[in-house]
Each structure stands twice: as C-alpha cells, then as structure tokens.
Amino acid sequence: MMFADQHRDLATLTAADRYRSLRPRAGVDFASNDYLGLAGSDRLRGAMVEALARGVPVGSGGSRLLRGNAPEHEALEAAAARFFGTEAALFFASGYAANTILFATLPQRADLIVHDSLIHASAHEGMRLTRAACVQAEHNDAGAVEDAIATWRSAGGTGRVWIAVESLYSMDGDRAPLGDLARVADRHDAILLIDEAHATGVFGTDGRGLAEGLDGRENVITLRTCGKALGCEGALLCGPAVMRDFIVNRGRGFIFSTAPSPLMALAVDEVLRIVADEPARRERLWDLVATAARVLAPHGVAATGSQILPLVLGDAARTMRVADAIQRAGFDVRGIRPPTVPEGGSRLRISLTLNATVADIEALGAIMGEALQ
Incomplete structure (x- = not known):
C-alpha cells in the first residue's frame, strides 16, 4: 500500500x-x-488597495539575489531598522523561516547554542541544521544558562556562545528575564537571540516589544514576526549589519527562496506606522x-x-x-x-x-x- x-x-x-x-x-x-x-484594519486595507492601484506587484518573481529584490522590501527593512533602533533588518516570508535560517546559518562549528527549554519549534528546526553544539537550559533561568556556558568552557569549548530565548512565551504567557540574560551574554562575550513574536506591537514604546532597551547592541539579534499583533505576514530579523550581510551570502533558506510579496512588505511598513499612531x-x-x-x-x-x-x-x-x-x-x-x-x-x-x-x-x-x- x-x-x-x-x-x-x-x-x-x-x-x-x-x-x-x-x-x-x-x-x-x-x-x-x-x-x-x-x-x-481599514487603514491597512486602504494602504493595500492604493498600492495595488499604483501597480505594486503581488509576486516578487524570484529570490532577493536575482530579480526579486523590490523597492518595497528595501523600504520596509530601512523603516524597521529605524523603528526598532537597530543597524539593519532583513525581511522573511515567515517567522518559522527566519528562525530556521538564523539558527542554521549564524552559529558556526565550534560554537555553542544555549536555548530555553520552551523555545519555539522553528528554533529547534534551525538547530537540527546547525553545525554548532546545542544545549537546553531550564525555562526562564538565567543562572542555568550561565552554568551551561561554564560547563561547556570547562570541557574545552572555545567558540562563540549564542543564547536563544523568547521574550514572551506563546503557551504560558510569561516573560523571559531579558536583563539578566543580557548580563550573562555580556560576561561571556555571547550573542543574545530574542524571539519577540508575541511581544511586538503589544509591549514597549509604540509597540517596539519587550527587548526595546536592548536593540542596537552589537551582541543582540531580535526576531519580530509580522503575522501576530502586526496583523500581516512575514518576519524581520533586526540586528547588526554583519548579521544581515552574512545571511544574504550564506543563508541557504534565504538565497534559494522566492522573495516575499512586495505587497506584503508594503503592508508591514504601513502597520509599523499604525501601531505607533494608534x-x-x-x-x-x-x-x-x-x-x-x-x-x-x-x-x-x-x-x-x-x-x-x-x-x-x-x-x-x-x-x-x-x-x-x-x-x-x-x-x-x-x-x-x-x-x-x-x-x-x-x-x-x-x-x-x-x-x-x-x-x-x-x-x-x-x-x-x-x-x-
């Protein structure tokens, strides 16, 4: 059969x-x-109707590295970097895709990823593809994260440490101790990866999220999904420009995927203004x-x-x-x-x-x- x-x-x-x-x-x-x-939202719907009327395409026609890189993608990424206070941003078709590509691409063979025990399935998918070692820490326990790093170093680990958490957990509704985790990252020269999927739009000044005070730091990367409080589709990885450039050059899921809809990029650009204005x-x-x-x-x-x-x-x-x-x-x-x-x-x-x-x-x-x- x-x-x-x-x-x-x-x-x-x-x-x-x-x-x-x-x-x-x-x-x-x-x-x-x-x-x-x-x-x-009526305002969001109106922006989409106006964009269609002036010829913004629904489809991108190719990957970003071919002919799929539309002005709407670049305008959104520039606006998102300004809005969240980061050096750069990169737009993806979904949060799942962004997380998978992030974990599969940025950590290297000698590195360690320490992740919260309740991290999202998309992060686990990326970790299945990563070359780095991965270890789980107790939920919302910054001390457990630090202990995992110390154990790895004492066993001879020499690479970069990546600390992966969500700022607001989707099944429990509780918040990560971001301040404590940022201090752990600073002490160990680590990079803090913060999934802001359920906090973006809801928390922070003008809806900038729970990681608002950490944006712009060299050792912080945040994921802002656009299909939850922002009411659209897609996701934005926000952080240093080197992060963006490395994924554009090395992220297979980015390189070999058709670019997201330019129309949706325009919608997300508009909705960032809506959450600030309303x-x-x-x-x-x-x-x-x-x-x-x-x-x-x-x-x-x-x-x-x-x-x-x-x-x-x-x-x-x-x-x-x-x-x-x-x-x-x-x-x-x-x-x-x-x-x-x-x-x-x-x-x-x-x-x-x-x-x-x-x-x-x-x-x-x-x-x-x-x-x-």
Whole structure:
C-alpha cells in the first residue's frame, strides 16, 4: 500500500488522541494572535488597495539575489531598522523561516547554542541544521544558562556562545528575564537571540516589544514576526549589519527562496506606522487583560500580565472535552496538547484580542464555569 508508513503514523496519532485536522473559523476570537485587531484594519486595507492601484506587484518573481529584490522590501527593512533602533533588518516570508535560517546559518562549528527549554519549534528546526553544539537550559533561568556556558568552557569549548530565548512565551504567557540574560551574554562575550513574536506591537514604546532597551547592541539579534499583533505576514530579523550581510551570502533558506510579496512588505511598513499612531489599540487590549484577570482567574486561568492566558488542565482528553464544550457555546478557545506543550501540560490557551469585547470575556467566564464542572 502506498504511504503505508504514513497511514500507520496517522493511526498511531488517532489512538493516542493526537490526530489533528483543519477546520473553518467559528465563534468569538479567543484563539488567534491578532492581538491588536489589525488584520482587518481599514487603514491597512486602504494602504493595500492604493498600492495595488499604483501597480505594486503581488509576486516578487524570484529570490532577493536575482530579480526579486523590490523597492518595497528595501523600504520596509530601512523603516524597521529605524523603528526598532537597530543597524539593519532583513525581511522573511515567515517567522518559522527566519528562525530556521538564523539558527542554521549564524552559529558556526565550534560554537555553542544555549536555548530555553520552551523555545519555539522553528528554533529547534534551525538547530537540527546547525553545525554548532546545542544545549537546553531550564525555562526562564538565567543562572542555568550561565552554568551551561561554564560547563561547556570547562570541557574545552572555545567558540562563540549564542543564547536563544523568547521574550514572551506563546503557551504560558510569561516573560523571559531579558536583563539578566543580557548580563550573562555580556560576561561571556555571547550573542543574545530574542524571539519577540508575541511581544511586538503589544509591549514597549509604540509597540517596539519587550527587548526595546536592548536593540542596537552589537551582541543582540531580535526576531519580530509580522503575522501576530502586526496583523500581516512575514518576519524581520533586526540586528547588526554583519548579521544581515552574512545571511544574504550564506543563508541557504534565504538565497534559494522566492522573495516575499512586495505587497506584503508594503503592508508591514504601513502597520509599523499604525501601531505607533494608534496607542489606543494597546490601551484597549490592556483593559481586556484586566477584565480577564478578574473574570477568568476564579476558574483557574493564570493571570500572566500578558494577553496570553493558559488554563493548565493536565489531562489531554479532558482538555479537549472542555474546549469542545466552550466552542459549541460560540467561543473559539483551543485545547493545546503534547507535543506542542510538555506531557501533563495540556491546557486551554486563551488569547485576548481586540476581536473580542469585555462582554465577550464575561460571557466566556460563565460558560467556562459550566464546562469545567
């Protein structure tokens, strides 16, 4: 039988209650990463319509090193470097692609990558391709990172150290101790890689993220994805110019990929202005965060101080039953199971966006109480 191995694997997933399928959107949005409601922004839509009318192409027609390097790509990268306060920026089609290329390209054979235990799957994909040694550190533990570096040095490690973390973790909603990690990087002549996917647009001055105070340093590289709070697609790697030049020359995933859409580059350029011009969006989001802390905490939902609120139920089957009951009541709350989260960590991931209202959160609280009984 063709694809016999794949059929067996799918049967195994089904037996383990891990089979996944795609389905249409339904219910009030408590699941997306469109935190500021920008994906449907009238201003963003208008910018796209105007760009199409004046002939900005949808497709790039080739890789950036061939004929795919459009003025819109270069304008976005210059604007992003100014906005985030870095020497340079480089635009990618997705955060997954950017992380994979970053980890596969920059660290070298004699180097060490110390990564947080909850780092994103895209970083792991890049580390599968890297020539550097990789070691995991306990979650949000700067001391564990420093211990890993010391152990590696004592065993004869001589190369560069790369410290890889997320500033805001997508399944737990907690923040990395960026100040402590920056000091570890300074003490060990290391480079700090910060994935700002879920913080960009939401935190910092004008939405510049949690790493705002570290941008522009020679030993810091940040990833800003554009498909979450920025409401678009793609990702920006921000850091020293040598980082940009090295990836352009050595990053196989960059060199041999068709360039992202010039139209999307223009959209991201516009949305950076929107997040700076419309602080009321962030203010409204924080009102929702405060409401959720009051309404949902009695049901066991963690008050994380961010827009991501987990309710860890542990058992995967129960998690999916509760999620199904909430969805049938008209609220799009998703159950998250291993391997996305650790074994025993199945949870509801409640995402607060401007696509929901205070009344929606209060209604969700009532439904959640019934579903958890």
